[in-house]
Amino acid sequence: MDASLAPDERVLDIWQLKCWMEQEEETEGVKELYEGKPLHATPPYPINDAINSKICLWSGDISLLKVGALVHCTNEAFSDNLQATQRLYSRAGPELRKNLLDNIKSCNTGEVEVSSGYNLSARYVIHAVPPLHTTRFHTAAQSSLYYCYRRVLESCQERCIASLALPVLSSPHYPYPTEDGAHIALRTLRWFLSNSSGSRTLKRVVLVLDTDHIATYTALLPLYFPRTLRHLQAAVHNLPCDLGNACGEPVNPERQIRIIDNPQHSLPEGGDVGAGGGTVETTINMGEHAFSRMEEDVDRQRLLGGQPAYVADPATAALTTDMQKIQRYERLLRRSKTEDLREISGIGCLYQCGHDKLGRPIIVFIGKWFKYNEINLDKAMLYLIQILEPVSRSDYIIIYFHTLTSTDNHPALHWIRQVYDVLDYKFKKHLKAFHIVHPTLWTKIMTWWFTTFMAPQIKHKVFSITGIEYLYETIDPDQLEVPAYITEHDMTVNGVRYYKGCS
Template identity: 40%
Template sequence: MEETGPEFEPLGARSKVVDIEKLTKWNLTQLPELVESIDSNSGEEVEIKTPFPWRSDLNTKIILWCGDITLLNVEAIVHSTNEKFNSSVKTPSSDVIFEKAGPELLAELKNNIKVCKTGDAKLTKGYKLLARYIIHTVGPRYNFKYVTAAESALYSCYRQVLQLVRETNIKTVALTPAHSELRGYPIEDGAHIAIRTVRRFLEKFGDEVETIVFQCTEEEMEAYQKILPLYFPRSSKEEAMASCMLPENIGNEDGEPIIAERQIRIMDKPTFASMRGHHEEFEETVDLNKEFATSTVLEVGKHPFAQMEDNPDEMKKSAIMGKTTDEQRQMENRRRYERLMKRARTEDLTDIAALKCLYRTEVDKYGRPVVIYVGKHFPGQSVNLEKALLYMLRVMEPVVESDYVVVYLHTETTASNHPPMNYLRQVYSLLDNKYRKNLKAFYIIHPTWWSKLATWFFTTFTASDIKNKVFSLRGVQYLYRSIAPDQIDVPSFVTNYDIKVNGPRYYEPPNDSQEGL
């Protein structure tokens, strides 16, 4: 009797074929949404601009799937291999592909293709596979000393693969990760580049492709489930949350990683100081407002200020002298802070002061100075953010020398009042450590869904050291537990709004025996 088990299938038989039409598309994939951990107001509309907006038409073209790539009934599959297609470095699917495709595949590779360089992609027939084509690509070896080179090479892998998809008029393709742990590439770092490149490709050429399957192993699945929503959000709320969790370097319009060193050295009109290599003068001429005033997402990581790095040659020189990267970064941050403080003390900032969005009031019950920030008075989309930063330093510098408290009045703010998220991250990274150390409480009055989201993100990923110092209060009177009414100067529109939503007296201040917040 002829055996028909897994090892002895009848000639021409196809077992366990996976029909991609029966797989769940990304727009219908049931995963926990990113915003479920935020206590939101269900009826509140979210106004936010992101680099990767929610697009159901693109989500219907994406499938996330774990399994044997050779079982998918797609026109093309991607084979992640090495330069000479031999057995020295293989991905888990490599052996299966060669085995099921038959000896003709290896013969074509040896006789016609011969070699595939790192970052390149080559097309062959699928032979005995379900797929008509196989696209072979070689991912980079990862070395933390040459991260930018590895990122550029990995981007090139995916870009070349997708280019072959277009040129060959392939409608359905399964992408296996080109970034291999066997070559030391971190799974999550590689997933960002893979998914981002596909997103940008579909934005431009989505009409030419029907389905792209992200095929991965069980070990890779968790990373892809976590990162896919950042670039392919499935709802408006997930889009808003994703915008806060995106990495600083989201690449250019094609998804290609931005290399900060190139941004420093390529200038349309070099200044005399930069031609002399006078680094101090070059940094003084940086237009921070131009960097900050753009959207949260379009300029992230494009300038060395965003990367918190200085001239690469200077950093290398310091490293040779024995300084660690952390020590060098701290030194550069300190230098930037001191230069900005010098400007804050001397420049004319009367136009920012006239906004009355940041000012010093009296003290709390423990004698700590209180600083008020009025969100509604801050024109976040039109103000000169560089001058706003300088004014903040001028107001805060005398206060932060000892314990202090900040009250943020979020009352009646709109999207136009919200500064870009990357601006907040950069400013926080720039500030002297005494700002974090001496801050004892940060009160947010009349919080909204957006403020809760932004606060959760900021204190989770950027400012974890102040997370336990942030308090959201739904009314001004809750402040009276730690700040006496006659010690805090609150604008009339805030108190009017407070009475409107909470009533004239909704909170009974504790007696003196009770502890303050």
């Protein structure tokens, strides 16, 4: 143990941590999860005490763990300046960074590189590069993230590493959606530990979580690593229908090709390849490269003399995507009802107050109180769903006060898009007006960009107004609760004249 470390920075042997089998059961994450139709006929993952004894949940500084290998989440050039990275470099000594820059030099997205742990208490450091997530390239990022987790585990197997500290693999600038990423991580880990060779090599895996991910992993871990019959029942109702292939790899219909035996033979009469008694069709998932794009049944298209189709089955693919979105929203809705969201509700930046003159509920969002870089964004999304769900069954309006906000209050555009994509269709359908009060030039540009290129369906519902007085055309003053600082700023800028016309 390094005596130079502070008392709260002592090296921790991972074998002193309680495993998943020994930890107390968290009932909050799995209660009220049996509503609706079961998604699986039988539990996808059976109870396995041997596997459960290998899993640990822990929150803390990963560089302080005494472990066979720890995973360092980084970028392709090893140039990120995150605090976790700087702590790792500091405790490992200059040799680690020198080795990365002079010898390894780079690592492709979805790949890993392994180095010595140097002065760390870990024998190896596995440097992993997760994908940058954007909605447009979600499928590619999904496949790349799977292979990133898989290659971390395979690296342990290749080097006979018995213990692993595994953080959440996600880019800090374009993070992968928390719940979707957790499903991929846990599904891949379950597959690997269920494999005979993987199970024989790896004896302990510590999932190192920060505050943004603890609640999600605590809720999902019993579904992939059940300990009781109650967990099995929860898994039947809550695990997604699509759990990937036998290896846990995400399967996308657009990335499948069909192979017929002996394509040199002519087609049977009628042109039906599958009708011939001597033909065999096999479906192969092509996911080895995260950004590959395959065509369906190219051989058949060529035999017919036509051009190969670039989409396997657009209707099926669209239906699958819609089902996945519905299932994802339902999971988030259940979480919004069961998780403790007081840290978000206590901020007071989002609330419902009164109705407009047409009887529509009013949702108020105070931009100045929304500290984008400080709050738990995963819980913020859950709280948004909790507030909007009751009013979204009929028409409603939203008022966003941009008054006196700073850059700390401005959410990233990719997070706004993520929230917009997660929300169910009914939210967009019943939203009748989105008022932005006291907009700045930045707000107007971002609003125009978002509603033009990302959400044109609601562009006609968004209105920028310079003062509270314009709200009183459709809302009675006693129906609108506004913080005092907003009213004072409005009177400073616009005067008090609007009070006269609203009595």
